[in-house]
Amino acid sequence: MKHLSKVILITTVTSLAGMTGCKPRGAQSAISGDAAQKTYVAPGKYDEFYDFVSGGFSGQMAVYGLPSGRLFRVIPVFSVDPEKGYGYSEETKPMLNTSHGFVPWGDLHHIALSETDGIQDGRWVFGNENNTPRIARVDLKTFRTAEIIEIPNSAGNHSSPFITQNSEYVVAGTRFSIPMDNTNGDVPISTYKQNFKGTVSFIHVDTSGRMNIAFQILLPGVNFDLARAGKGKSHGWVFFSCYNSEKANTLLEVNASQKDKDFILCVNWKKAEEYVKAGKAQKRVVAYAHNIYNENKHQATSEIEKEVLMLDPKDCPDMVYFMPCPKSPHGCDTDPTGEYIVGSGKLAAVIPVFSFTKIQKAIADKNFDGDYDGIPVLKYEAVLHGEVQKPGLGPLHTEFDANGNAYTSFFISSEIVKWRLSDLKVLDRVPTYYSVGHLSVPGGPTRKPWGKYVIAYNKITKDRYLPTGPELAQSAQLYDISGDKMKLILDFPTIGEPHYAEAIPAELIMKNSQKIYKIEDNQNPWAAKGDKYARVERKGNEVHVYITAIRSHFNPDNIEGVKLGDVVYFHVTNLEQDWDIPHGFAVKGANNSELLIMPGETQTLAWRPDRVGVFPIYCTDFCSALHQEMSGYIRVSPAGSNVPITFSMGKTEPTGPIAENK
């Protein structure tokens, strides 16, 4: 029976696909005939890959399945998320603290999955924040943001958080050069050339995932754009593309596009580590937030750190080099062997491919073309493996498969071009709909690409979806790359503006996925780890309500004695120990969001009642047949009233402390 229905289904799908093939030539004709089977994941079946996609100006990260393109989860990272209470609960607010105070929004561009020996290992995923420079680490056991660190001496943290092959470091290059944080920043903007500097930062990641800023490197006032770590033979190096070597501070579209070549910065970070050890780094007084979510306390803390180590290339020979790269390079990608570095000049007519071996030789031979602000510039011809000729218009980013092929996105000519690393021959090209930015191959930036697909993350969708007013759907497109020719097999909408994404085999993550928080491990100081701890306490004008939640009631659910002017803290502990049974919590009129509390977790909502009355509370997540009954009331009396604090559950008359309720 099962088999039969499958056959019928496939037949239907095939004839449908066949019908599309008969349509007149146009956007649709690029879809391959067997697209539907290739992306079809039957109900109840799992996808083969998780795809972690940046949410761009949504500040979040989204998780899709591939090949289906189904959205599983939006992970709140740099923006508040009322759906999950992230940034609204007292426990999560510190995650969004910065040296500028609480920042409720961020702009997340790039994803970096942790690696061991250059292979994705499924422990963490990192994301950058472009506006108020930060890097976040998401724990892939829980799919929750575990840590956020702010980057000082930076503005527009764009070339970030690219990762080294054993997750030793995630990097951060400043997009905007600025007067350094420890200087008097109050200078005329027209003194850009004298007063503005750039930095790149190396953020160390320890074995538990903990980040700390190991060192920064002081650099000329250019704009750093993207980066990739070396791997294999080039392990120990990181390459950062930069534009605006003109050092323009106005009308960059013209003034930063003057020179024929800008640069890729080559950083020997092992050398930099030696200089730090040898005491060559200067301590700079700065202020940046470091926020950590403690999984046992279910609570984040935010600390302001005060110091950073700065290396100046003047004192550190052989640490950094500039490599000329045609016309405002954007992407700067290293191939799986670590031998080739691909620079993508947004305005360039060719794609230059550099050779790590030749870079080493040019350095040894001092084959320089002078210097830029004291940093040696390697001779273009000496480090070049070759140029891909006539690839397309507006190359942006390149990813790789395991067979020596590269895939480059072209924004202006709106296509993906496949070419071969060894002889730089163009092998295939397919249109994207439209204006592709990043693209990604599962495992594409690592030593071990999993291949199978290339996904285009497009900037414009125009006519691809049903219109939704002035703003149309954001979109990704999935191409099958298992054959010689790339084949478009699926469009799927995404949240925010997708920038970069990384996909990883599902089996590397799903086996570690956490199901619950153990109630006995709950160290939240506000936890009520059983009904006997449910209570209400007044401390001055603070009222602390320790509530337990279990299907299908809150304890207590009748609360009195709150007065106008009080701040009420609802500390809600979800006593469930079953997978997928969160409870929600909301109170009428709160200038806040709901709480969504996972099994075994405690979360706190602060509420400042603004009027006298009785206010319902209820569970927001449909948790059982009697979910609608999971509710209660809290009474607010006038400021001077003498209504005593009382609380109860299951009683018609409010009384004192409640006995254990079983």
Ligand code: RUQ
């Ligand atoms: S960017 S579209 Cu923000 Cu990574 Cu290249």
Ligand code: CUA
């Ligand atoms: Cu708990 Cu609905």
